Amino acid sequence: MISRWIDSFARRFRLDTVHGRVLRKPVPPWVGYSYCFGGVTFSLFLVLLATGVILTFHYVPTEEGSYRSILRLTDEVRLGALLRGMHAWAGDLIVVTLVIHMARVFFTGAFKHPRELNWIVGVSLFALTLAFGFTGTLLPWDRRAYWATVVGTNMVETLPLLGTPLADLLRGGRTVTGDTLLRFYALHVFLLPLTALGLLWAHFHMIRRQGISGGL
Numbered sequence: 001m002i003s004r005w006i007d008s009f010a011r012r013f014r015l016d017t018v019h020g021r022v023l024r025k026p027v028p029p030w031v032g033y034s035y036c037f038g039g040v041t042f043s044l045f046l047v048l049l050a051t052g053v054i055l056t057f058h059y060v061p062t063e064e065g066s067y068r069s070i071l072r073l074t075d076e077v078r079l080g081a082l083l084r085g086m087h088a089w090a091g092d093l094i095v096v097t098l099v100i101h102m103a104r105v106f107f108t109g110a111f112k113h114p115r116e117l118n119w120i121v122g123v124s125l126f127a128l129t130l131a132f133g134f135t136g137t138l139l140p141w142d143r144r145a146y147w148a149t150v151v152g153t154n155m156v157e158t159l160p161l162l163g164t165p166l167a168d169l170l171r172g173g174r175t176v177t178g179d180t181l182l183r184f185y186a187l188h189v190f191l192l193p194l195t196a197l198g199l200l201w202a203h204f205h206m207i208r209r210q211g212i213s214g215g216l
Contacts, residue, residue, distance in 0.1 A: 035212070037101040042200070044094040048132075049193065051087040059139070061185040063178040066141035091133060098126055110213035118206040121199050128196050135188040138181060149176050149184070 058077060060069040073080040102122060105111055111119035138149040153176065157167035172179030 034100075034104045037097045037104065041094055041097045041101055044090045044097060045196070045200070047090045048087060048094065051083055051090070052189070052193075054083060055087060056189055059185075061139075061182055063141065063181065066139065066181060070140050091136065095129060095133065098129055102126060105213075108213065115206070115210055115213060118203060118210070121203045121206070125196065125199050125203065128192055128199065132188065132192055132196075135184040135192065138176075138184045139188065141181060146176060149180065153180075 055073070058069055058073045058080070060066055070084075073084060075081075077083075105119065105122065134152055137152075138145045153167045153171050156170065157163045159166065168174065170180070170183065171177070172183050
């Protein structure tokens, strides 16, 4: 029934003819379950994007309001605890599925010519995923979030040459303060999602052009 509704919708708006090349992609018969983790990762990204947009309606990125807004969301907003839990669990699971997806690509040799650039884009998306997790850790602005950010930024500071100025740029100074919270919020909600969407477009575009690798 759902497939008939989708086909009817596509015919009504001419999606099957205008965008048929993009919407309809045959899957090779040799593709197994190990090839599904890229799609699972993208589905989790959509869950994070949708829940994150809703969470921004309730979150206050200030020293005084951030923790209170988290408590209000959890205790007073209908389904708020479920929404926050979905965002948190999807954030953890996306790291797992992305690692499995990259391991499949690596061990099947799918990163080799002519897919080297797509592999670099994928590694960049993995780094962005870790950055999402790092910046999102501080947003609850509780004791655990504060000290986790202190440890994380101190680790950044140990990098050669650019470590100290990069850590100061992230923190907005020498210590973790409300300025750090605001910077992490801007990164987590605006800059990182826009960058991820651009890299995802490039990733999927190259997959469409090059096709699915047959592996070893």
